[in-house]
Amino acid sequence: MTLEIRPVREDEAVPYVEALSTAFLDRPDVKRVAQEIWPLWQDTRTWAAVVDGRICGTFRSWPTELTVPGGARLPAAGVSAVTVLPTHRRRGILRAMVATEHSAIREHGQVFGLLYAAEYPIYGRFGYGPACRESTWTLDTERTHFHGTRTGTVELVTPSQEVRATLHGVFEAWRLRQVGELRRREHSWDFELGLREEFWGPRWKGFVALHRDETGTVDGYARYHAEEKWEQRQPRNTLVLDELHAPHLTGVERQRLPDPGRGDPGAVEDLVHDPHFG
Numbered sequence: 001m002t003l004e005i006r007p008v009r010e011d012e013a014v015p016y017v018e019a020l021s022t023a024f025l026d027r028p029d030v031k032r033v034a035q036e037i038w039p040l041w042q043d044t045r046t047w048a049a050v051v052d053g054r055i056c057g058t059f060r061s062w063p064t065e066l067t068v069p070g071g072a073r074l075p076a077a078g079v080s081a082v083t084v085l086p087t088h089r090r091r092g093i094l095r096a097m098v099a100t101e102h103s104a105i106r107e108h109g110q111v112f113g114l115l116y117a118a119e120y121p122i123y124g125r126f127g128y129g130p131a132c133r134e135s136t137w138t139l140d141t142e143r144t145h146f147h148g149t150r151t152g153t154v155e156l157v158t159p160s161q162e163v164r165a166t167l168h169g170v171f172e173a174w175r176l177r178q179v180g181e182l183r184r185r186e187h188s189w190d191f192e193l194g195l196r197e198e199f200w201g202p203r204w205k206g207f208v209a210l211h212r213d214e215t216g217t218v219d220g221y222a223r224y225h226a227e228e229k230w231e232q233r234q235p236r237n238t239l240v241l242d243e244l245h246a247p248h249l250t251g252v253e254r255q256r257l258p259d260p261g262r263g264d265p266g267a268v269e270d271l272v273h274d275p276h277f278g
């Protein structure tokens with residue numbers, strides 16, 4: 001087998017997405033994904049593992065910035081799309097892609113490689129380790145209520161470029177102070193607000209609520225969507241909180257649910273009354 005790890009070329013975008021989606025057991029519209037995704041890959045390192053002329057492995061990273069203790073922000077590489085075709089696994093292709101990427105990371109002065117690892121036991125051997133804990137909370141609204149009294153005002157708004165700018169401002173103020181937070185890519189805002197058609201999954205369809213303090217300044221927001229469910233002809237819908245930034249809540253900032261426990265396991269208990277929490 002002749003193995004080469006090199007940047008993918010534009011004319012290989014379709015086979016690249018084909019390999020990526022096959023390894024992830026998904027069947028999107030590969031041509032469309034390739035066409036739309038290519039412009040977004042321009043500032044990324046997009047490695048292809050080519051075996052005997054065929055793309056058999058994928059590995060991408062994009063430049064980001066990580067806030068660290070003391071408030072500094074250090075350059076980092078956000079790693080994604082790590083796959084090897086099922087027909088070519090356990091022959092060292094991942095190892096070869098990691099070696100290539102890590103040498104590029106060092107060359108570009110990026111201090112961290114950041115990976116959201118589904119197969120986390122694999123990556124310790126390459127130097128990765130757990131950086132944050134994550135948890136998902138389910139609150140039964142019939143048995144839960146918020147502590148404290150309501151302050152300021154809440155307005156539901158329709159996602160738009162203006163709303164995007166407002167949310168961006170709140171998020172930026174947060175992430176510059178929050179250890180472990182990352183710079184968010186510009187196009188991510190469009191996807192997260194449903195302003196741009198998703199080319200892999202369905203477009204986000206949800207709601208945005210802005211919180212204003214007593215002076216009328218927006219100081220927090222929530223993005224949420226509903227999952228419809230009926231039982232015994234009664235609505236038992238679930239409201240999924242996609243993201244929440246609310247510095248005004250008990251003076252503690254919350255972010256990106258459903259991982260409120262990140263670095264703050266008591267976060268939800270502080271906010272709500274529930275018989276299970278006491």
Ligand SMILES: CC(C)(COP(=O)(O)OP(=O)(O)OC[C@H]1O[C@@H](n2cnc3c(N)ncnc32)[C@H](O)[C@@H]1OP(=O)(O)O)[C@@H](O)C(=O)NCCC(=O)NCCS
Binds near residue numbers: 023024095096117122
């Ligand atoms: C995970 C994946 C990329 C591994 O690719 P690969 O080319 O088979 O990996 P390699 O042969 O280079 O193996 C590298 C090391 O990881 C180990 N490894 C590979 N797959 C593993 C697995 N599923 N579980 C445990 N260890 C594994 C190998 O034993 C090897 O260890 P060593 O070099 O220290 O002896 C591939 O299985 C894949 O694409 N899976 C589906 C997509 C996926 O889960 N991607 C990761 C998302 S985070």
